[in-house]
Amino acid sequence: MRIRVVDGRRMTDRAGAAEFTGRSEHTITIQTSPKRRAQGSGWPAPISGPEGVLLYPLDELAAAIEGIAEASRARVHSITLDGDPDELIPALEFRALIDAKASTWSKYVDMSKAAWGRGEDGYLPRPDLEEPSPKRGVIRYWKRHRVEHWINSRPGRGAGAGPPVRTEATGPTAAKYRRVMAAIRQDISEGIFAPGQRLPSEATLGTRYAVSLTTVRRALTELRREGVLSRSDDGIVAAPNTPPHDA
Structure with a gap:
């Protein structure tokens, strides 16, 4: 794997990114494309290096793979949520249902914001309600039936989570x-x-x-x-x- 240092950052080319992440070069190309990143793939954007060669920051590749692994570990299958299907569930409860750490949840939100801004679902479904937090930021809510559906059909390859990595x-x-x-x-x-x-x-x-x-x-x-x-x-x-x- 060829490594180059650009502006103090270790980077590699597409072949190196494929070796580093254990993916194919085709997957690297697709997941780092502007379209897929806008959909919340979580993969980094390539940087134009010397002679126009596309380079990928190793630290961002490592972060992307770790996010995929955490998504796989947090995967929950076939659950049924009791209660009114249209009742709103706050983000804190949603996060608890999938056993996601706060840092992991933040990644999911960051991966979803671009799609939410277009009025679409991202990695996470678009919130049904957002209201200002008493402290700072916003509090997001989802209808119970949408949370249940998302958990039972957890985004996979198309959303950038990829197949379970084992x-x-x-x-x-x-x-x-x-x-x-x-x-x-x-x-x-x-x-x-x-x-x-x-x-x-x-x-x-x-x-x-x-x-x-x-x-x-x-x-x-x-x-x-x-x-x-x-x-x-x-x-x-x-x-x-x-x-x-x-x-």
Whole structure:
């Protein structure tokens, strides 16, 4: 996967984005298109790089994949909500029904606002009522039957959530460890980790790259297999001659 640094941000081309996220290049093209993003896909817009090559910010790709994973984890099937089907349910209750964290719910709302502005459903259905909050912002309400219908027909591939991501080879774990692999390669190329220098502890790397120890270990294992890292008496070190990794 080829990584470029533009304005201090790590980016990759379409092929790299496909490798990083475990999706096809066709999926990357579709999900990052203006039309699909306006529909609330949650995927980042590509940036025109040198020579007109479209580049995708790695941090935004990682955020998109994490949002997909959270949507999959929050998925609830076949529920029946008791009560008047036309009674209005506030956002707080809606969020509780799908067991979504506040940060996840905020992502869903952000993914939906463009469509709501056009008077359409977005990732979330368009609210039936919005009223000013006593503190700040707005309070949104949905009719109970619309909430039930949405939960039981949760948006999938068309809304950007994609199919449930479950496998280590193609799911969010894969995206995370590939992101760590790319970051370590970049740190080596920039001299942060010099050839022969022992890398920090797994816990330190986990903090540095904001991932779990399991993800760090998977990334280190793959980098050792590729010859980027090696094991010495002192621990895991950057190999003297780190091989290139351009796709």
